[in-house]
Amino acid sequence: MKKSALILALLMCLAILAGCSNSTQQDAPAPSTGTDAPAPDDSASTPEPDDQLAAIQKAGKLVVGVEGTYYPFTFHDETTNELTGYDIEVAKAIAAQMGVEVEFVESEWDSLLVALDTGRLDTVINDVTATEERREKYDFSDNYFYSARQVVVKTGNEVGLHSLEDLNGKKIATNATNSWVGRLEELGVEIVPIDNTDQCATMVETGRVDFCMFNTIVLGEYMIQHPEAELEVAFVIEDDINEVAIPARKGEERFLNEINTALQSLRDDGTLLELSMKYFGANYCDDPRVK
CATH class of the missing domain: 3.40.190.10 (Periplasmic binding protein-like II)
Structure with a gap:
């Protein structure tokens, strides 16, 4: 009788242990596979440029x-x-x-x-x-904006100036401080000294010289102040152009x-x-x- 009771008690203990084991396995969270990780927040705005x-x-x-x-x-x-x-x-x-x-x-x-x-x-x-x-x-x-050095002649360009090579043997009205004086002399140009823009323009219009050289800005201002002036640009010196x-x-x-x-x-x-x-x-x- 005692032996039967002992066996019965042992079986009950085993059953209780088995139940606890199953309960533990059911309650334990499943290991993460990575598929449940939170998705990145795409709603975050792109940073504003800092420039x-x-x-x-x-x-x-x-x-x-x-x-x-x-x-x-x-x-x-x-x-x-x-x-x-x-x-x-x-x-x-x-x-x-x-x-x-x-x-x-x-x-x-x-x-x-x-x-x-x-x-x-x-x-x-x-x-x-x-x-x-x-x-x-x-x-x-x-x-x-382009500021250029221009060869300016009397309207009609009867002196026939179209390039630097055409300046040989011609006369220019200019001041002694013109940075082009040395190069003009090398081209065979005769220098006729003047003091100001008005003198220069007048000498071209009256035929006392063949041409003068005006910067874009100087010529533009002169033509606005003297719209009746008989002057025109013969050609632009292409290696002397300011790019603004x-x-x-x-x-x-x-x-x-x-x-x-x-x-x-x-x-x-x-x-x-x-x-x-x-x-x-x-x-x-x-x-x-x-x-």
Whole structure:
């Protein structure tokens, strides 16, 4: 009897242990296979660009450095004292294309590019020639103005000047400080000294000399003041052309692309040509080397 009770008790203990084991296995969490890992949150927004264009758009303004004393690019109207000029209107038009206001900061020329370096200015729009030396330090927009040295003759070009080779044996009215005097003498040109632009133009018109050489800006201003002048451009000296563009600090690609897009729009809708005619009396927004 005692032996039967002992066996029965042993069997009951085994049954209880088996039940506990099954319960433990059922309650234990299944090992992770990786398929239940939380999915990445694709709703997170892409970080906003942190560059000059973003800063301009956030501020709502384009800060432009100008001289304010450089006629006819940036100057003050004598009557209203309003800041105006070719580059002032170009800058305003670019800012409008970008959807921001423009703020002009006036300073002496020597300090303008320094202010661009330090970030006090977004750019300088003040007849900035994109020289090779400057291109090493700054990125530049597409050219929007061309300042060239031109051979100018009396209307009709009866003297038949079409290239530098044609200048041999001809007379030029120019001042002694003209940087081209030495080269002109090498070309066989006779130098007739004068003191100012008016004298130069008059001597060409009266036939006392065959030609003169005017910079784009000088000729444009003279023709606006003397619309009756019988002068025309015989040809442009192609290795003496200043390409004017808009500088930006190195690496600001989005800003520069925005400037180029604006300039192309102003070129396409005729704004650049209209401003060139207004301030210079001729088209200086197109490359004179492209026929």
